[in-house]
Amino acid sequence: MLQLLQNEWMKIWKRAATHVMVVLLLLSVIAIGAITKYQENGLSVPDNENWRQGLEMENKEYQKQLDEGTVSPDLIEYTRSQIAINEYRLEHDITTNVDYSVWDFISDSSELISFAGLFTIIIAAGIVANEFTWGTVKLLLIRPIGRAKILFSKYLSVILFGVCLILVLFGFALLLGAILFGFPESSTPYLNYHDGKVTEQSMILHLLITYGLNSIDLLMITTMAFMISSVFRNSSLAVGISIFLMFMGGTVTYMLSTKFEWAKYILFANTDLTQYFEGTPLMEGMTLTFSIVMLCVYFLIFHMLAFFVFKKRDVAA
Template sequence: MLKLIQNEWMKLWHKKATWIMAILLVVAIIGLSGLTKLSERFTDTTWIEEMEADVVQMDEQLASPDLTDDERAEIEAEKQGLVETIVMNEEWSQPGSRERTIVDAYGTMSLVTLFTIIASAGILASEFSQGTIKMLLSRPVKRWKILTSKYLTILLFGLLLTVLVYVFTIISAFIFFPSAEGNSIIWSGSDLALSAIWGKSAYMMFLSLINVFMISTFAFMVGSVFRSTSLAVGLSIFLFFSGTMIVLFLERFEIAKYIFFAHDLTQYELGFKMLDSNTMGFSVVVVSVYAILFLAISYLTFNKRDVTA
């Protein structure tokens, strides 16, 4: 099996597209960090001061004894919303720090997902389109081992890109941003101790990596079933971008909780669940079932397919 994986790994990196994707990923990470640092010079917070002035004006209105209960309740609700908006925007208008940049490293994982989809879709489908599948299957190796080696190669590729994201995000954070002041930083509306950033950032990267593996498994399945790289890439990317909208459109129906895209595991750490009824445990079960289903379809299709014609 190890020899098969090594062979698939060499074939994957023999393609220029693989190197281009890896280089683009590194350039994107460093470039985004540089642009973020540059944009801080042009940050205008006067509009926050205007909102604070509106809050003061609302306090003056609330001090008036002539207000009815309904008017007072309306002004208080408006003031509360404005205060929350000010707090949120003050947080995001703060100068960037290397700690917050490291914690937010998972935000670049969408690029890893896209690149891994491309690799997953073509690793088997290209064998059929180029006609090399016959030569591959002529070797005295069982089909399930060949398919497993290709799938494990994709997982390793996704893992490698994830490591690149994390490493170069840390490098960029130390190049472009100063250390956070004080003993904590603000992350998703809560205080996060500086000593906890490494554990938190690694955990978020791990959860994001699971999502990468899942959508890549789907692309791998489509490529093995339909033997079309373009179909596998197009369908996977379409669902990747539209999955959330599909879930929100169907959220009033019971079936929404069983849709794969409702179970992005990072949502439980971010505090913004797509469906209130979902839990981390339930999502892990659903994701596991989908993974088994995708792989079962891939193996059954590949083992039974006639490639002699």
């Protein structure tokens, strides 16, 4: 298995397109850093001695909106979270006078996880389909190795490639952010609101959790692209469907959730696990356990289809 994994890993990195993907990801981080560094506003926070009064006034306005019912139903929980966080700041004397730093830059760079996901999808869509297109699948299957092991090594290589891109993104954002913006002068915790309570998290732990949770969508879409590649032997189809669902799946699911209760069973209603930690579930009745179970079900279905079809396919022709 290790030898198979090494072979697949070498195949991925021998392609010039793979190196172009990494370079494009790094250039994207640099572009965000350059734009953020030289923008006129938003980086420097003035030393506001009356920040406590500002938070108190903000809370009064939020509470007034809640009492009068002028807050949109979708924003009620968000408004309550802001009130709770402001109260926690006041109680524990955590100032809002914090300049933009490397932690903020890493957080902003997390938007590029979808960009890394796009590259991973391209690799997943071609890693099986291209074997049939190039005719190399026959040479691959004449080895005294089970088809399941061959397919699993390809899938594992794709996932490792995706993890590699996420680590490169995080590491380069950390390096570039430290150079451009530096570290904060004092350690400021991240205030997390969950189940009506506010807790403190170290910024590095919060960012690691953020990158991890945001990678769930990447994992599921990549697995689907791998399944389509294995079943239909068409990399273009796999890329097209996967990219479309990656960017439109969430929007379409949200629209359906406003009218149909069964929308909660759709894959994209469950890929955003941050809704259970820093927001509200997409639909009433959804829980973290429910979403994890749904993700596992889809994950198993994708793999069952991919492995079943690949093991039964006749490649003699």
